[in-house]
Amino acid sequence: MPRIVVDVMPKPEILDPQGKAIVGALPRLGFTSFSSVRQGKRFELTVDGEVTDAILAQAREAAETLLSNPVIEDVVNVEVVEA
Amino acid sequence: MTELPLIGEAIAVAAEPRLAGARIGVVTFPGTLDDRDAARAVRLAGGTAVPLWHADTTLGDVDAVVIPGGFSYGDYLRAGAIARFAPLMSKIIDAANSDAKLPVLGICNGFQILTESHLLPGSMIKNDHLKFMCRDQVLRVENSNTAWTLDYESGQEITVPLKNQDGQYIADEKVLDALEAEGRVVFRYVGFNPNGSRRDIAGISNAAGNVVGLMPHPEHAVEVGFGPESLDGIGGSDTDGLGFFTSVLNKIVGGNK
Numbered sequence: 001m002p003r004i005v006v007d008v009m010p011k012p013e014i015l016d017p018q019g020k021a022i023v024g025a026l027p028r029l030g031f032t033s034f035s036s037v038r039q040g041k042r043f044e045l046t047v048d049g050e051v052t053d054a055i056l057a058q059a060r061e062a063a064e065t066l067l068s069n070p071v072i073e074d075v076v077n078v079e080v081v082e083a
Numbered sequence: 084m085t086e087l088p089l090i091g092e093a094i095a096v097a098a099e100p101r102l103a104g105a106r107i108g109v110v111t112f113p114g115t116l117d118d119r120d121a122a123r124a125v126r127l128a129g130g131t132a133v134p135l136w137h138a139d140t141t142l143g144d145v146d147a148v149v150i151p152g153g154f155s156y157g158d159y160l161r162a163g164a165i166a167r168f169a170p171l172m173s174k175i176i177d178a179a180n181s182d183a184k185l186p187v188l189g190i191c192n193g194f195q196i197l198t199e200s201h202l203l204p205g206s207m208i209k210n211d212h213l214k215f216m217c218r219d220q221v222l223r224v225e226n227s228n229t230a231w232t233l234d235y236e237s238g239q240e241i242t243v244p245l246k247n248q249d250g251q252y253i254a255d256e257k258v259l260d261a262l263e264a265e266g267r268v269v270f271r272y273v274g275f276n277p278n279g280s281r282r283d284i285a286g287i288s289n290a291a292g293n294v295v296g297l298m299p300h301p302e303h304a305v306e307v308g309f310g311p312e313s314l315d316g317i318g319g320s321d322t323d324g325l326g327f328f329t330s331v332l333n334k335i336v337g338g339n340k
Contacts, residue, residue, distance in 0.1 A: 071198070
């Protein structure tokens, strides 16, 4: 069954405290090549049947209203992935 | 939510009988923690606490609403994000924006729900130090003209408990400037900023002053013997939080202070 994948990231101008903690931990494991980490969220919405334009539009609306908070986050990607 | 239990028999103030007619709704969501404390604060201040359930579709005849702290829906997705779409919240949003200007107070998770509801601007993200923090916190009351701060003086410092993980208040510079210019920064952290909040902001109001949200917990500082003073003596009194509740009760029955 097809899924719609929604990716949400903290806005660039907003300090991401979780990303900051992760970038601090990486060198302790020997991963020294990364100067910055930002942590986002991935949602997978399963659709029973075909993904129509209307269903994709619904997913975009859900991404903007519930899945993200436009004050602190951007929806950076909405795409259909076949199973 | 009936009678006050026996613990804490020392009543904080001699509540005025005329306030008992004022009915303050206290909302419970799945995962709410501080609803009973909020209801107790309402009663200690002299009012009548009315339990409200998130799935209710009417507000009943309440004169004001407290959205208490906790972890509604386990803070899943974002703190307050799922609670914001509860059936009762749409009634609260309509009533807060109506001409009647229903007084609404959001405490901690309640504040997060109010920002997710767009009743208040900005948002909360994780504390800048990433740890849960619980401490007695000094706040300065910057605006004593809101529905929930009439019984304080502007500039007054109060001490109430603070306990949160996602308490860092953020908004863009334009919004912050507007909040300052319009006197909508209602509370500021004093001496120590516990979470990295922009401009030391602890609480804000909407333009009309009927909707107020803050991260610290006034409902935990309403009883002699059970407030911050009895813990480490950092100042203030055990009952610094009671003024939130007497403010709105006095406003409802008419005649402030």
